[in-house]
Amino acid sequence: MASPPVLKPRRPPLPWYLVVPAVMCGLGVAGPMAYLVVRALSIESDELRRILLDPRNLALLGNTLLLCLGVLVVTLILALPAAWLTARTDLPMRRVFALGMVLPLAVPGYLMAFSLLSLGGYVGAVAKVTGLVMDEPIRIAPIRGFWGALIALSLYNFPYMLLNLRAAFLSLDPTLEEVGRSLGRTPARVFVSLVLPQLRPALVAGGLLVGLHVVADFGVVHLMGYHTFSFALYERYSAVDVPGMAWFGLMMIALAGAMIALELWLLRGLRLHRVGSGVARGRAVSRLGWWKAPAVLFLLSILCAGVVMPTATTVFWLFEPTFASAGQLRDKLTDAVGDSVTAAALASTVAVLLALPVALLASRYPSKRALSLERLAYMGYATPALAFALGLLVVSISVDRLLVRSGETWFYQSLAVLVYGYALHFMAEAVGPIRAALFHATPRLEEASRALGHGFVRTSWSVTLPLLRPGLLVSLALVFLSVMKELPLTMLLRPTGFTNLAYELWDRTNERLYADAAPFALGILVVSFVFVGALLVGESALERKKQ
Amino acid sequence: MPHLLCVEDLTRTFPGQNRPVIEGVSFCVEAGEVLAVIGPSGCGKTTTLRTLMGFERAERGRVSKGDMVCADCATGLHLPPEKRGIGIVFQDYALFPHMSVLRNVMFGIPSRPVTPQGEAGPKLSAKRRRQIAREALWMVGLMGVDDRAVQDLSGGQQQRVAIARALAPGTKVVLLDEPFSNLDPDLRQATRAEVRTLAKRAGLGVVLVTHDQEEALSLADRICVMRDGVICQAGRPEAVYAHPRTAFVARFLGQTNLLPATASGTDVAQTPLGKMQLHKPCDGEVLLSIRPEDLSLAPVTSGDNAGQAHMVGKVVAREFKGHDLTYRVRVADREVAVQVEAGAMFQVGHAVQVAPIRPAVVVTNDL
Numbered sequence: 026m027a028s029p030p031v032l033k034p035r036r037p038p039l040p041w042y043l044v045v046p047a048v049m050c051g052l053g054v055a056g057p058m059a060y061l062v063v064r065a066l067s068i069e070s071d072e073l074r075r076i077l078l079d080p081r082n083l084a085l086l087g088n089t090l091l092l093c094l095g096v097l098v099v100t101l102i103l104a105l106p107a108a109w110l111t112a113r114t115d116l117p118m119r120r121v122f123a124l125g126m127v128l129p130l131a132v133p134g135y136l137m138a139f140s141l142l143s144l145g146g147y148v149g150a151v152a153k154v155t156g157l158v159m160d161e162p163i164r165i166a167p168i169r170g171f172w173g174a175l176i177a178l179s180l181y182n183f184p185y186m187l188l189n190l191r192a193a194f195l196s197l198d199p200t201l202e203e204v205g206r207s208l209g210r211t212p213a214r215v216f217v218s219l220v221l222p223q224l225r226p227a228l229v230a231g232g233l234l235v236g237l238h239v240v241a242d243f244g245v246v247h248l249m250g251y252h253t254f255s256f257a258l259y260e261r262y263s264a265v266d267v268p269g270m271a272w273f274g275l276m277m278i279a280l281a282g283a284m285i286a287l288e289l290w291l292l293r294g295l296r297l298h299r300v301g302s303g304v305a306r307g308r309a310v311s312r313l314g315w316w317k318a319p320a321v322l323f324l325l326s327i328l329c330a331g332v333v334m335p336t337a338t339t340v341f342w343l344f345e346p347t348f349a350s351a352g353q354l355r356d357k358l359t360d361a362v363g364d365s366v367t368a369a370a371l372a373s374t375v376a377v378l379l380a381l382p383v384a385l386l387a388s389r390y391p392s393k394r395a396l397s398l399e400r401l402a403y404m405g406y407a408t409p410a411l412a413f414a415l416g417l418l419v420v421s422i423s424v425d426r427l428l429v430r431s432g433e434t435w436f437y438q439s440l441a442v443l444v445y446g447y448a449l450h451f452m453a454e455a456v457g458p459i460r461a462a463l464f465h466a467t468p469r470l471e472e473a474s475r476a477l478g479h480g481f482v483r484t485s486w487s488v489t490l491p492l493l494r495p496g497l498l499v500s501l502a503l504v505f506l507s508v509m510k511e512l513p514l515t516m517l518l519r520p521t522g523f524t525n526l527a528y529e530l531w532d533r534t535n536e537r538l539y540a541d542a543a544p545f546a547l548g549i550l551v552v553s554f555v556f557v558g559a560l561l562v563g564e565s566a567l568e569r570k571k572q
Numbered sequence: 573m574p575h576l577l578c579v580e581d582l583t584r585t586f587p588g589q590n591r592p593v594i595e596g597v598s599f600c601v602e603a604g605e606v607l608a609v610i611g612p613s614g615c616g617k618t619t620t621l622r623t624l625m626g627f628e629r630a631e632r633g634r635v636s637k638g639d640m641v642c643a644d645c646a647t648g649l650h651l652p653p654e655k656r657g658i659g660i661v662f663q664d665y666a667l668f669p670h671m672s673v674l675r676n677v678m679f680g681i682p683s684r685p686v687t688p689q690g691e692a693g694p695k696l697s698a699k700r701r702r703q704i705a706r707e708a709l710w711m712v713g714l715m716g717v718d719d720r721a722v723q724d725l726s727g728g729q730q731q732r733v734a735i736a737r738a739l740a741p742g743t744k745v746v747l748l749d750e751p752f753s754n755l756d757p758d759l760r761q762a763t764r765a766e767v768r769t770l771a772k773r774a775g776l777g778v779v780l781v782t783h784d785q786e787e788a789l790s791l792a793d794r795i796c797v798m799r800d801g802v803i804c805q806a807g808r809p810e811a812v813y814a815h816p817r818t819a820f821v822a823r824f825l826g827q828t829n830l831l832p833a834t835a836s837g838t839d840v841a842q843t844p845l846g847k848m849q850l851h852k853p854c855d856g857e858v859l860l861s862i863r864p865e866d867l868s869l870a871p872v873t874s875g876d877n878a879g880q881a882h883m884v885g886k887v888v889a890r891e892f893k894g895h896d897l898t899y900r901v902r903v904a905d906r907e908v909a910v911q912v913e914a915g916a917m918f919q920v921g922h923a924v925q926v927a928p929i930r931p932a933v934v935v936t937n938d939l
Binding site: 038465467469470472473474475476477478479480481484487488491492 | 587625626627652653654655656657658659660662664666667668669670679680682737738741
């Protein structure tokens with residue numbers, strides 16, 4: 026009886042105290058969405074016809090899909106070689122590059138858009154800098170529209186694809202490739218016929234993440250003036266057209282749903298685990314030789330575009346004259362930091378508390394039912410933030426109408442609803458690290474403690490919790506960071522007077538007040554780099570401990 | 573004097589399954605005794621331990637430790653694991669990775685131990701608890717590793733820490749779940765001997781769960797052979813080995829030859845190998861088990877085949893194992909294994925006579 030849980034199909038009943046919170050998470054997302062459907066359907070038929078049969082819808086769909094496709098292609102072209110270089114070659118400073126390639130995650134899309142927009146044009150950064158040393162400053166055309174959105178979203182989303190592909194490259198069994206070579210195939214054909222098919226799950230998973238992000242993106246497309254569903258939804262929001270908003274929200278959800286369905290279809294019946302006994306051998310290393318220099322140059326240019334360029338433009342604009350006074354900006358900056366720290370602290374705590382039962386269910390009771398409950402946690406993440414925010418907005422207005430005398434509000438524009446939105450949207454980010462920590466805190470350890478005479482409370486306190494602590498901290502940090510940078514939920518749900526760095530940056534960039542936007546961009550960059558750096562350092566410390 | 577640990581009629585069915593994982597499991601352990609529960613993978617051994625500990629809830633049966641009842645389904649009593657005072661050493665040891673060796677062992681030592689009368693005793697100082705933990709580590713032969721991280725210990729050392737941790741609270745009953753399977757053969761031998769000495773010296777009752785028949789036979793005072801959740805036979809290792817009740821038990825404990833036979837009310841039966849002595853009289857078609865070492869080989873003396881009591885066969889394979897030799901002999905369309913001491917030299921192809929030297933055992937056919 027080497028490992029009893031595997032040998033026997035053991036199905037203990039799922040404990041209610043874990044199921045109830047998990048189901049609540051699902052309902053918390055599904056509820057507002059269902060209400061959105063109700064609101065969308067409750068309009069006059071001729072108005073429905075006006076919204077649905079608007080010929081612009083097809084153009085919006087086409088634009089959205091085109092942008093998705095474009096970003097997928099660009100991220101793939103960047104991530105596939107980058108993943109291979111950092112996983113399977115003798116690239117110099119391989120580990121440093123592997124960590125560095127994750128850094129663009131710290132630069133949100135709208136910040137990238139701010140940076141790209143502020144480069145070109147008559148008063149752009151390029152013109153200003155070159156004007157200092159040349160008589161005739163170089164003026165590049167402003168980067169905007171489709172190409173602007175494509176570049177900004179690709180640079181921001183590239184790490185998601187890279188992380189998936191790199192993990193897949195690292196887990197590939199090099200023996201299979203050696204067998205391919207021994208059967209007379211060239212390295213190139215081995216790559217196409219053996220390696221690529223094995224990368225498929227990673228490609229699909231990375232592609233889904235990127236696709237969902239592009240569909241849900243609001244900041245970039247709006248700043249770049251590229252018309253997608255989320256752009257149209259915001260237009261309806263500005264025009265206070267609730268049914269119109271609801272329909273565009275539903276279209277975004279339908280598109281996200283279609284992507285998830287496509288992923289499931291692409292991965293159906295896939296089995297790629299090792300066949301036969303034996304342990305997979307270590308990493309295979311390809312020698313780059315003379316290709317080392319171009320490879321390093323390639324990775325450096327990704328880093329330049331994804332990290333150095335936005336940082337440099339931010340710093341440049343810091344020293345340009347601003348429209349608002351320095352005092353005004355300082356006050357606004359203090360407000361934004363204070364507000365977003367409060368909201369992020371609340372939301373990350375709630376998200377971790379919600380994620381804990383979900384992670385426990387998925388790791389301790391691995392059954393189909395438990396896994397489908399875990400999926401519920403991802404619903405909030407997969408639902409485009411703008412549509413989710415809209416659902417919450419509509420629900421909170423209606424609830425207020427039911428409960429409160431007219432003129433007063435309890436839920437509409439309340440911090441509670443904003444935190445609720447953040448927590449449910451980012452909860453999925455909290456599940457992963459907790460699950461990983463639970464993997465080390467096996468139930469066997471809890472049983473050992475029980476056998477030694479300690480009850481449930483004492484066991485949880487002195488065995489389970491200390492083992493979970495690193496995972497909980499990482500979860501808290503991830504959600505905290507995400508909330509600090511969040512834009513669409515903040516925009517629709519923020520209480521009057523509430524502001525955060527993302528909103529202020531977006532607002533000023535929208536007005537083309539780049540110098541005024543720069544302090545807020547700098548704030549986001551500092552917070553992000555500190556967090557991402559801390560996470561990377563912590564993670565590599567954990568890795569070392571494991572070895 | 574009550575038994576140290578007694579399990580009666582323990583039965584457990586997992587939800588969603590219609591067959592019980594264990595059914596009617598009963599055994600008792602005395603102080604200073606090692607009891608081995610042995611059976612193939614998935615037979616319910618580990619579930620027995622987990623039910624006994626209280627990690628799983630039985631639907632029928634009773635568990636008692638001395639005069640304390642730990643679980644009794646008739647009255648609905650189910651003490652949680654921490655109230656039972658039974659130590660357990662898991663297969664993977666389950667050492668707390670965030671604590672030092674000494675901290676691990678101290679973990680179970682109560683700061684206010686309960687007296688045998690069930691009252692709270694005097695408070696133990698941290699210093700005293702450390703001392704108890706050190707004594708437990710000393711008992712299993714581990715010294716000078718107090719402050720080491722458990723990850724830095726070898727497999728054998730980790731196992732000793734796990735045993736020390738189980739014993740440190742003053743536990744008299746220890747359950748071992750396949751505890752030697754992660755050790756290399758040399759270490760396994762030594763640790764087995766130590767566990768046995770420890771049980772005798774400290775008067776512990778040890779329940780050992782294993783699928784390794786050699787381990788059970790060499791270590792245990794008593795063995796229970798388990799199959800499909802039911803104990804098929806229990807007794808001293810020698811007795812169970814010599815007189816298996818069923819064909820499964822005979823096969824599972826060592827090698828055996830199973831032969832169909834016809835008996836007629838006496839203690840002699842007709843078998844494919846000729847007439848054979850039985851360990852007890854019986855009647856009709858029966859199944860016999862005879863161990864390879866209970867058969868002997870002799871050269872065929874030329875000339876007289878008629879009236880020969882034993883059949884002539886041909887050696888088809890030989891396996892030299894140092895102190896003994898196992899021949900596989902083809903007799904009357906079946907192959908039998910015969911184990912002889914090295915020296916008797918037959919080659920493959922030789923004609924030989926197979927004769928029993930001890931009576932065969934009549935077993936129930938449950939294969």
